[in-house]
Amino acid sequence: MLSRSAQGLYWMGRYLERTQHLCRLLELQASALVDRPVREIYFGWRRIYASVGREPPGGVLEIDFDDDFTLADSYTLADDLTFERLNSCSIWSCLALGRENARQMRHCISGEMWMALNLSYLRVQGLSMQDIWTTSPESFYIQTSAEINTFLGIASTTMYRDDGWHFMRLGHFIERAQLSSALLLAHLAAGTTNKEDSDDDWTSLLRAYRAFDAYNRRYSVEVHPGRVLELLVIDPMLPNSLCQSIDSVAAELAGLAPGPDTGPSVAARRLVDRIGAMVHDYWPERGDHGEFLRQVNDYCRELHYLLTAAYFEYPVEGLEPHPTTGGEGQVGSG
Amino acid sequence: MDFDAYDLDPSIYDEMFLPDGTPREHCGPLNETLTQLTSEELVGIQERVTRSFSDEGITFTVYGDDEADERIIPIDCLPRVMSGAEWRNIEEGLTQRLKALNLFLDDVYGKSRIKDLYGKPRIVHDGVVPDDVVRDCPQYREEMRGFSAPHGTWVAICGTDLVRTNDGFRVLEDNLRVPSGVSYMLANRKAAKSSLRRLYRRSRVREVENYGRVLLETLRELAPEGRSEPTIALLTPGVYNSAFYEHMFLAQELGAELVEGRDLLVSDDFVYMRTTTGLRRVDVIYRRVDDDFVDPLVFRPDSLLGVPGLIHAYKLGNVALVNAPGTGVADDKSVYAYVPDMVRYYLGEDAILENVETYLCRRPEDLEYTLDNLQDLVVKRVGESGGYGMLIGPHSSAGERDEYAEQVRADPAGFISQPTLALSRSPCLIDGRVEPRHVDLRPFVLHGRRTRIVPGAFCRVALRRGSLVVNSSQGGGGKDFWVLED
Numbered sequence: 103m104l105s106r107s108a109q110g111l112y113w114m115g116r117y118l119e120r121t122q123h124l125c126r127l128l129e130l131q132a133s134a135l136v137d138r139p140v141r142e143i144y145f146g147w148r149r150i151y152a153s154v155g156r157e158p159p160g161g162v163l164e165i166d167f168d169d170d171f172t173l174a175d176s177y178t179l180a181d182d183l184t185f186e187r188l189n190s191c192s193i194w195s196c197l198a199l200g201r202e203n204a205r206q207m208r209h210c211i212s213g214e215m216w217m218a219l220n221l222s223y224l225r226v227q228g229l230s231m232q233d234i235w236t237t238s239p240e241s242f243y244i245q246t247s248a249e250i251n252t253f254l255g256i257a258s259t260t261m262y263r264d265d266g267w268h269f270m271r272l273g274h275f276i277e278r279a280q281l282s283s284a285l286l287l288a289h290l291a292a293g294t295t296n297k298e299d300s301d302d303d304w305t306s307l308l309r310a311y312r313a314f315d316a317y318n319r320r321y322s323v324e325v326h327p328g329r330v331l332e333l334l335v336i337d338p339m340l341p342n343s344l345c346q347s348i349d350s351v352a353a354e355l356a357g358l359a360p361g362p363d364t365g366p367s368v369a370a371r372r373l374v375d376r377i378g379a380m381v382h383d384y385w386p387e388r389g390d391h392g393e394f395l396r397q398v399n400d401y402c403r404e405l406h407y408l409l410t411a412a413y414f415e416y417p418v419e420g421l422e423p424h425p426t427t428g429g430e431g432q433v434g435s436g
Numbered sequence: 437m438d439f440d441a442y443d444l445d446p447s448i449y450d451e452m453f454l455p456d457g458t459p460r461e462h463c464g465p466l467n468e469t470l471t472q473l474t475s476e477e478l479v480g481i482q483e484r485v486t487r488s489f490s491d492e493g494i495t496f497t498v499y500g501d502d503e504a505d506e507r508i509i510p511i512d513c514l515p516r517v518m519s520g521a522e523w524r525n526i527e528e529g530l531t532q533r534l535k536a537l538n539l540f541l542d543d544v545y546g547k548s549r550i551k552d553l554y555g556k557p558r559i560v561h562d563g564v565v566p567d568d569v570v571r572d573c574p575q576y577r578e579e580m581r582g583f584s585a586p587h588g589t590w591v592a593i594c595g596t597d598l599v600r601t602n603d604g605f606r607v608l609e610d611n612l613r614v615p616s617g618v619s620y621m622l623a624n625r626k627a628a629k630s631s632l633r634r635l636y637r638r639s640r641v642r643e644v645e646n647y648g649r650v651l652l653e654t655l656r657e658l659a660p661e662g663r664s665e666p667t668i669a670l671l672t673p674g675v676y677n678s679a680f681y682e683h684m685f686l687a688q689e690l691g692a693e694l695v696e697g698r699d700l701l702v703s704d705d706f707v708y709m710r711t712t713t714g715l716r717r718v719d720v721i722y723r724r725v726d727d728d729f730v731d732p733l734v735f736r737p738d739s740l741l742g743v744p745g746l747i748h749a750y751k752l753g754n755v756a757l758v759n760a761p762g763t764g765v766a767d768d769k770s771v772y773a774y775v776p777d778m779v780r781y782y783l784g785e786d787a788i789l790e791n792v793e794t795y796l797c798r799r800p801e802d803l804e805y806t807l808d809n810l811q812d813l814v815v816k817r818v819g820e821s822g823g824y825g826m827l828i829g830p831h832s833s834a835g836e837r838d839e840y841a842e843q844v845r846a847d848p849a850g851f852i853s854q855p856t857l858a859l860s861r862s863p864c865l866i867d868g869r870v871e872p873r874h875v876d877l878r879p880f881v882l883h884g885r886r887t888r889i890v891p892g893a894f895c896r897v898a899l900r901r902g903s904l905v906v907n908s909s910q911g912g913g914g915k916d917f918w919v920l921e922d
């Protein structure tokens with residue numbers, strides 16, 4: 103497969119995962135606005151902003167215990183993360199970039215995949231925060247997330263399992279692992295001391311991962327931070343767990359022949375093995391979970407560069423390497 | 437829906453109705469269907485068709501100052517229908533014309549030139565085409581001189597613009613460089629089939645959906661010797677090109693990679709592309725990049741869209757380039773005037789498809805005639821396409837004509853003129869009513885080692901009332917075109 107096509111599919115996978123990740127978090131925020139305490143709402147906003155590495159509009163978030171202010175603040179923040187075109191990590195931007203990569207690589211995906219994604223894009227294009235806020239913002243996030251799930255379902259039943267498939271999925275799962283570790287880090291960093299508040303925050307974290315029911319089934323309704331982390335990080339049966347994401351990365355990589363540049367190609371495989379071993383065997387029961395997650399996050403970023411070097415931008419005499427960011431027609435940023 | 441308000445004008449050929457208002461024989465089923473449908477039903481069909489284009493992202497892109505604007509090419513839901521017999525005549529005419537044009541290109545560039553002091557093409561030496569018409573043509577590529585295209589195929593993909601008047605079909609333009617529009621032919625067909633299902637089945641329409649396969653066969657025939665399973669790539673200028681949708685679409689139809697110049701390199705005179713498993717040799721390049729940009733070592737050195745060394749690899753026969761560079765000399769608006777003479781000269785036959793009468797302003801008597809009759813003529817710039825830089829005499833003001841006349845006087849060789857044609861009209865759905873609009877036709881002729889024509893065309897429509905300009909950049913749209921089985 104043409105390197106640039108593979109790279110386009112890889113980025114498409116990344117952006118759509120990013121879109122869905124934001125949808126889940128914002129759905130949670132939108133429903134928190136209905137009945138959760140102001141403190142929890144602000145905690146949620148801080149966690150989102152920290153996890154995507156972005157400053158909220160207006161700088162530091164100060165809790166305002168006035169409901170009206172909280173609502174007004176939340177509107178601004180949700181708009182920034184949903185429809186702000188100048189924010190490259192808003193839902194609007196991520197979906198547009200995912201769709202743009204699909205448009206450029208449309209000959210590499212199935213017609214059904216393209217159509218599903220394009221319809222979703224056209225729908226979101228025509229909306230603004232005002233449109234979704236007054237009725238039910240949750241349902242917008244739920245629908246957008248469901249549309250991406252539909253896209254992925256269509257992909258799994260219609261897409262030819264060539265290298266393009268593996269690269270799309272690699273993008274998807276590497277992005278998921280990175281976002282997941284970043285979210286957990288942000289959660290730990292924003293740590294709450296008060297037991298009751300803390301329980302609420304961990305519960306909302308479980309909901310963000312769609313892991314609340316799984317937690318109840320495996321443990322109990324009693325929220326224990328160590329168990330929550332264990333579920334979200336090392337449980338191979340939880341679809342969104344870090345462990346599951348890394349296993350999927352390894353599986354997709356195994357489906358690909360080694361890249362033309364053997365150095366980074368071998369290094370990438372070794373690195374995936376190492377991260378795999380970490381999440382399977384070396385999760386510290388106690389101790390510094392933050393350090394562990396930071397390490398995984400760094401490794402995922404490194405993996406991205408290794409794959410880029412091995413498959414997309416390997417050196418060829420007489421050929422300029424493709425720019426990863428900001429180049430003509432190339433849509434992606436790490 | 438009734439046709440009471442349908443404005444039939446006997447001086448203009450109507451594709452559906454005879455001058456007395458009865459439908460042409462082959463349009464009977466279409467007439468019956470339209471008569472049975474209500475205005476609301478037709479509007480519903482039109483909306484569904486337009487929506488399907490938007491949903492599927494069948495667009496052309498217009499780039500403004502800040503962001504890209506993806507536009508849908510307007511489609512009219514009523515098909516234009518043609519009988520099998522009429523089509524056969526067009527098919528023969530197109531085949532004949534392309535054969536002559538390829539012989540002309542071989543004569544202009546190839547080794548068969550007269551071996552006299554000036555190395556003139558035979559056709560120039562024999563006084564059929566004037567020397568300066570060829571030599572001064574901006575699309576003439578001296579770099580290709582002395583080269584003979586494999587199998588004599590300079591033009592493998594041609595999109596000829598045909599118009600019909602009360603006197604029959606005329607060739608308006610030969611597009612021999614990178615003709616576009618075939619994806620709209622296929623998209624229009626898909627839309628028409630799903631919206632007029634019963635009519636389509638009843639009408640026994642000849643299929644065009646195999647275009648991709650036919651194109652693939654054509655490209656394979658041109659692969660370098662000994663490459664039985666050639667790797668084919670479609671070279672696009674990139675996502676910012678207005679026809680990017682078509683490039684992507686054709687790559688998909690061909691099962692080919694869609695490459696940009698930066699994906700390719702020439703090494704030891706072979707062409708390779710960068711893939712996830714290493715460099716892979718490319719055998720056939722269907723290029724949608726203009727001559728000037730295709731190889732910075734030979735043509736424009738500032739081009740970033742091309743591949744250094746590509747032309748050399750092509751000349752050595754290590755890669756096929758479709759179409760060959762330099763073919764623009766044969767679809768130049770001045771050279772066009774001589775195509776019927778070429779047919780006679782190379783093939784010893786009369787042209788089956790006639791030209792539109794053309795006055796070359798480079799000839800003093802034609803210049804005088806043009807300036808004296810500006811109000812009745814269409815004047816075109818030789819180097820322009822897409823309907824730009826044109827004066828349509830009857831639709832112009834005296835001021836515009838004076839201004840244009842100045843330009844023509846300043847550079848007579850840069851202009852040609854033609855009588856304003858009464859292009860035929862076809863029924864279109866406009867604001868819930870069926871009204872006639874002017875149409876043209878762009879069939880696609882493919883030639884590898886033999887000629888293949890899919891029985892269909894991109895039918896362009898001037899959607900504005902009275903307008904003769906069908907170009908999508910200027911308010912034109914498209915409609916499906918049906919060739920019926922006999």
